[in-house]
Amino acid sequence: GAVVSQHPSRVICKSGTSVKIECRSLDFQATTMFWYRQFPKQSLMLMATSNEGSKATYEQGVEKDKFLINHASLTLSTLTVTSAHPEDSSFYICSARSFHEQYFGPGTRLTVT
Amino acid sequence: SQELEQSPQSLIVQEGKNLTINCTSSKTLYGLYWYKQKYGEGLIFLMMLQKGGEEKSHEKITAKLDEKKQQSSLHITASQPSHAGIYLCGADWDTPLVFGKGTRLSVIA
Numbered sequence: 767g768a769v770v771s772q773h774p775s776r777v778i779c780k781s782g783t784s785v786k787i788e789c790r791s792l793d794f795q796a797t798t799m800f801w802y803r804q805f806p807k808q809s810l811m812l813m814a815t816s817n818e819g820s821k822a823t824y825e826q827g828v829e830k831d832k833f834l835i836n837h838a839s840l841t842l843s844t845l846t847v848t849s850a851h852p853e854d855s856s857f858y859i860c861s862a863r864s865f866h867e868q869y870f871g872p873g874t875r876l877t878v879t
Numbered sequence: 880s881q882e883l884e885q886s887p888q889s890l891i892v893q894e895g896k897n898l899t900i901n902c903t904s905s906k907t908l909y910g911l912y913w914y915k916q917k918y919g920e921g922l923i924f925l926m927m928l929q930k931g932g933e934e935k936s937h938e939k940i941t942a943k944l945d946e947k948k949q950q951s952s953l954h955i956t957a958s959q960p961s962h963a964g965i966y967l968c969g970a971d972w973d974t975p976l977v978f979g980k981g982t983r984l985s986v987i988a
Binding site: 798800807808809810811812815857859861863867868869870871872873875 | 912914919920921922924927967969971975976977978979980981983
């Protein structure tokens with residue numbers, strides 16, 4: 767089946783710095799990718815929809831200036847958490863759609879100290 | 880608003896027992912996905928149901944979608960410790976998937 771990779775799998779950063787997370791579809795082209803966030807003991811919440819070659823669409827309540835999304839190519843989307851704060855610590859999962867299937871990356875655990 | 884309700888929120892069962900997790904949609908589904916997750920890890924795809932009345936099985940896990948395509952159940956037979964984790968249903972109303980809140984399953988010896 768299709769594979770989606772994420773890098774890094776874990777990252778620790780200091781408060782105020784920015785962190786970039788990469789999401790790649792390894793064996794298919796994804797015109798649309800999605801970014802989810804998961805807090806401890808909670809379900810996945812959609813943050814934004816990333817469209818190749820255009821601006822991302824953010825869900826209500828998600829700060830677009832804080833969570834910068836770039837869909838540079840049909841196989842790569844990046845999420846940059848800018849000026850990270852401890853409350854941004856979370857598990858971030860990307861996903862890519864291919865035909866009728868939606869595939870998920872393994873996730874990135876972000877810890878902001 | 881589109882909602883997907885999962886029940887129960889958590890479940891503790893004795894090893895060898897059967898269990899059922901339910902997922903109810905507020906509107907007709909195009910598709911219903913079941914995933915398993917160990918917290919802090921990625922999602923493991925279990926099954927996807929599209930047709931009303933459809934039923935799929937994999938090993939000891941069976942998922943069904945009702946005729947109206949608004950409710951799905953996930954049934955585990957003879958549970959084992961390896962079944963422990965968080966089970967998420969995901970609704971395909973339109974891209975992307977919207978998830979229920981999850982059911983945390985613990986299997987005790």
